[in-house]
Amino acid sequence: MEARIDSIILTGFSNKNEPGGVFMVAKGEKTLYRKAFGKANLELNSDMTPEQVFQIGSMTKQFAAVAILMLEQQGKLSVNDPVSK
Incomplete structure (x- = not known):
């Protein structure tokens, strides 16, 4: 499974000298895959690590x-519904 996940991720993160990412696959509470690819900081030439801290405010x-x-497609809400729904 690890090799298959690696091959999928490496289609977009094959260059180790470009900005990277951290990937995790879990089932229930068990982590099945956790790996980092690429650089965390290009100027400092620092590698991404699985422990990398991200500012996720804008990513979510x-x-x-x-x-x-x-x-909305499932008919469970509308984009015009109030946020409280």
């Missing part, structure tokens, strides 16, 4: 938007 908006649109 895309996931929330997709989740809302998926729920």
Whole structure:
């Protein structure tokens, strides 16, 4: 499984000298895969590590938007609904 996940991720993160990312696959509470690729900081030439800390404030908006649109497609809410719903 690790080799298959690596091959998928490396299609976008094959250059070790470019900005990277950290990837984790879990099932329940068990971590099945956890690995870092690329650079955390290009100026300092520091590698990404699985323990890397990210400022996720702006990264989560895309996931929330997709989740809302998926729920709308399922008829469970509307984009015009109040946030409290």
